[in-house]
Structure formats: C-alpha cells, structure tokens
Amino acid sequence: MAQYRKGMDTKHKILFVSKKLFVENGYIDTSCKRICEEADVNLGLIHYHYKSKKNIASIIYTYFLIEVKDFVKRIMSEKFHNYELKYATAVENWIFINLLLSDERYKRFYYELCKENFLIDENTKIIEFFYKLHVNTYNLNITTNEVKLIRVANAALTMGLVAKYVENYFDMTLDQLCEYKIRNMYRFMKLKEDQIDDIVNVSYDTYKKINVKLTDYFKLTEEV
Structure with a gap:
C-alpha cells in the first residue's frame, strides 16, 4: 500500500510539474528531462506513468476541458438554476476558448497542441461521450x-x-471566433439554424454573467 501511494504521489507530481512548465515555457520547449529535474524523479518514470510527454499534454488538456464542464454545470445549476445541456455546452466553449486564448502563456500551449494535432488523439476520445449525451x-x-x-x-x-x-x-x-466554432459544432449535430441562433444568443448572455479566471496552472476561479 505504501509503495502504491508513493507511485501515485510521483505520478501526480509529474503531472503538476508538467502543467507548470507547459504554462511557463510552452509544450515544445519543455523536455521530459526538465520535467523530471523539476519533479525530482527518475527520467524513466515519465514513460512508466504516462508513456510520453505528448500523453501528459493531452491528458492535461482533456482534464481541463472536463473541469470547465463541471464548473459550468455547477454555476448554471446553483447560480442560475437553469442547467440545460445544449446551452451549457456552448457556455463551456465560450469559457474554454476565451480563457486559453486570452492569456499569452496558455495561448502558446494551446497553439502548440493544435499544431501537433493533439485534439484527435486517444486521450480525447472521452469527448465522444458528450456528443452522445x-x-x-x-x-x-x-x-x-x-x-x-x-x-x-x-x-x-x-x-x-x-x-x-x-x-x-x-x-x-476572439468572441467571433468562438461563435463560429460553436455554430459549426451544432451544424455537425444537424441542428437547424434557428435552434443554433437560440443556443448562441442564450449561451453568450450566460457566459457574460460568469466572471471566471485561470490561476495557478489550469485552476479555475470564479470572481464575484
């Protein structure tokens, strides 16, 4: 049990340090060696726990996406008392894209992941679940x-x-970019244009009422 706990602690430490270095230096300029030096662990443990730096980055991206989804569900349920999947998903897109592209550090990380085609790898298959919903x-x-x-x-x-x-x-x-992305996401799902108009308008109004910030390496904070 102690050995298992130590292994999990090491795994979490590698993930946290990776988040920190990816934000500070970008994905490309962060090496596995640098991650292990900062985490004070053996280089072989990257492969043991995550297989590759690419896997770490795509896991961080996917976990952050899920965190944004959980955040939006909580806020819309508790603050607005009106959670509905189609609007919430659009709100998630407004928040996710604006947060990552409004901060130069996160923008670099997001840009490099997109250039490396990370968003269609194995770790992001969980997103299929949300379309099935x-x-x-x-x-x-x-x-x-x-x-x-x-x-x-x-x-x-x-x-x-x-x-x-x-x-x-x-x-x-940036808002125009996000709206274009949301509209086409729902076109892929075969919704009619008037339905998409409604989703975009309602979700944007909701998004503007939520003051959320990124702090301490992919942590979400709502400012009242």
Whole structure:
C-alpha cells in the first residue's frame, strides 16, 4: 500500500510539474528531462506513468476541458438554476476558448497542441461521450459512427481555427471566433439554424454573467 501511494504521489507530481512548465515555457520547449529535474524523479518514470510527454499534454488538456464542464454545470445549476445541456455546452466553449486564448502563456500551449494535432488523439476520445449525451437528450438522428466523425471533424476545425487565429490570419475578435466554432459544432449535430441562433444568443448572455479566471496552472476561479 505504501509503495502504491508513493507511485501515485510521483505520478501526480509529474503531472503538476508538467502543467507548470507547459504554462511557463510552452509544450515544445519543455523536455521530459526538465520535467523530471523539476519533479525530482527518475527520467524513466515519465514513460512508466504516462508513456510520453505528448500523453501528459493531452491528458492535461482533456482534464481541463472536463473541469470547465463541471464548473459550468455547477454555476448554471446553483447560480442560475437553469442547467440545460445544449446551452451549457456552448457556455463551456465560450469559457474554454476565451480563457486559453486570452492569456499569452496558455495561448502558446494551446497553439502548440493544435499544431501537433493533439485534439484527435486517444486521450480525447472521452469527448465522444458528450456528443452522445446530446444525441440521447435531444433524440438526434445521429449514428454511433457519426458521433466519431463529429468528434474528429470538430477537433480538426478547432485546431485549424486556433492555429490560424494565433497566427493573425483572421480579421475577427476572439468572441467571433468562438461563435463560429460553436455554430459549426451544432451544424455537425444537424441542428437547424434557428435552434443554433437560440443556443448562441442564450449561451453568450450566460457566459457574460460568469466572471471566471485561470490561476495557478489550469485552476479555475470564479470572481464575484
């Protein structure tokens, strides 16, 4: 039991140090060697616990996405007393994209993950679950294989949008970028344009009432 606890402590330490270094130095300029030096662990433990630096980064991305989802569900349930999946998912997108692209440190990390095609790797398959929730909740005429297609297509869209936005290819605001991403996500799910208009408008109004910040390496804090 003590050995297991020590192993888990080491695993958590590697993850925390990776978050810190990815935020401070970006993904590309953070080496496995640097992570292990900062965490004071043997280099081989990266492979033992996570297989690769890429796995660590995609896990951090996925965990943060889930944390944003949990945060939005709590706020909409407790503060607004009105949680509904289609609006909440859009609010999550407003928050997630704005947080990561409004801070230069997180922007670098997000940009580098998108350039490396991280958003469609094995660790992000859990996102399929959230599309299935929409299918089941709203009785959408979408097959299991189409859910997979939607996940990959939406991830590819997001990676392209984020990369070209950071490279100043678009003449648009961050909110306009986010709205475009949300609209196309729901188009992939075969919603009608008037339904999408409603989701965008309601979710944006809700998002503007939530004052959330990123602190201490991917930690969410709501400011009253």
